[in-house]
Amino acid sequence: MNSKDFREQGYRVIDWVADYLENIEKYPVKSQVLPGDTFSQIQEDPPIRPEPFDSLMSDLDEIILPGITHWQHPNFHAYFNGNSSFPSVLAEIITAGIGAQCMVWETSPAAAELEERMMQWFIKTMNLPSEWHGVIQDTASTATLAALLSAREQKTNFDVNNSGFQHNKLRVHCSTETHSSIEKGVKIAGFGRDNLVKVETNDQLAMDSSKLESRIQEDLENNLIPCCVIGTIGTTGTLAIDPIEEIGNIAQKYKLWFHIDAAYAGSGLILPEYYHLTQGFDKADSYVFNPHKWLFTNFDCSAYFVKSKETLLQTFEILPEYLKTKTRGKVNDYRDWGVPLGRRFRALKLWFVFRSFGLDGIQEKLRNHIALAHWLEEQINDHANFELLVPRVMNMVVFRYAKETFSEEELNIKNANLVQQLNDSGAIYLSHTKVRGKYALRLVTGQTTIEMRHVRKAWDLILETSQDI
Ligand SMILES: Cc1ncc(COP(=O)(O)O)c(C=O)c1O
Secondary structure (H helix, E strand, C coil), X not given: CCHHHHHHHHHHHHHHHHHHHHCHHHCCXXXXXXXXXXXXXXXXXXXXXXXXXXXXXHHHHHHHHHHCCCCCCCCECCXXXXXXXXXXXXXXXXXXXXXXXXXXXXXXXXXXXXXXXXXXXXXXXXXXXXXXXXXXXXXXXXXXXXXXXXXXHHHCCCHHHHHCCCCCCEEEEEECCCCHHHHHHHHHCCCCHHHEEEECECCCCCECHHHHHHHHHHHHHCCCEEEEEEEEECCCCCCCECCHHHHHHHHHHCCCEXXXXXXXXXXXXXXXXXXXXXXXXXXXXXEEECHHHHCCCCCCCEEEEXXXXXXXXXXXXXXXXXXXXXXXXXXXXXXXXXXXXXXXXXXXXXXXXXXXXXXXXXXXXXXXXHHHHHHHHHHHHHCCCEEECCCCECCEEEEEECCCCCCHHHHHHHHXXXXXXXXXXXXXXXXXXXXXXXXXXXXXXXXXXXXXHHHHHXXXXXXXXXXXX
């Protein structure tokens, strides 16, 4: 493909994306293909000769699209949304076109400096502590791994980095509702899964901080070394918010690294009405949230912040001859701020999103998403056969069909059937969780183009389907 062909096909591809997004409501939200359907349609060997772009585009429509779950569909209410936007997609095309590998400042100074500024914009607009330093990671899982590694090194005076893991008594505390990425990080970072302590939660499924302190004391009595505690703002199951200030006080008292995982709900902090949630952030050592979930920035883009840049750098720094530059120490070489050496130019899409929407535009959309969830919450509260299982937080509603005549066991089966039937319909897609043993539907209203009509449609369908289960 030469640049003339690229220009021609490029316009066509942009048209394809625009058509796809304009017509997205025609597709079943959740892909309906069966395991192996796509695989069997892809030729066993790569082509020897170049193929015309036309045949690629027709295979895209015929083979790939049926196997896509449409995350940008306004009736995608499952998991947490990974919403995108036109400005973000355009920036992504430019990023790919530039094709820069932004491992050190010199390999693209603008990428490094735009990244620094974007992280400062988050600090300013989200009421985060002004002394924090930010860096973009691919995902929250990677950011949390960076936090665990930094915690390990700080506690062992960088001994594990130098001599290997001989401290098999280092303990990490989180709540029973914490995301699985914490357990994964604990395994990878060498703490050992047995040293992850899952602290009990209260009625709201938020960490019980008095239990946290007892578990830490038990560790100390047993000659174990508490090292890190992880609090969550917006748990995956129910968006529960851990008591950040109380956890922060305990972390300071016992000299623990305090990491906050706000992967989803962190985007909500761009609304001043949620600034109160940042109380206690001054006691945290690290913090992560994902603009790629609820900030109109296509996957992947995770914002990670630390109090001590020095500890982060000392944990990850490595300096082979070929990476030595004259600007070292005077600029941010982001390869030292996390696991990978190579880095994509992700800051560009944040810049495009911020400038195209404006802060007002972003805030208006988020407030609308929250209002839609509030409307749904009211419908559930007003309906005799449905109940909320936890109070709504931001734009997620956790509820179940709960007709009184059925036992708890029957309700669990009926609600599981309800989720299955709704998702099989292709009209909407939602996911489930369990709240103290009760099978619950979990509906998020966070898509870029979602409107009231989509939430009404979801609710009507839930009511209708609940008659059949
Ligand atoms: C609370 C929480 N933390 C972490 C993650 C992991 O995010 P990522 O896919 O960016 O690693 C998720 C994913 O949904 C999450 O809900």
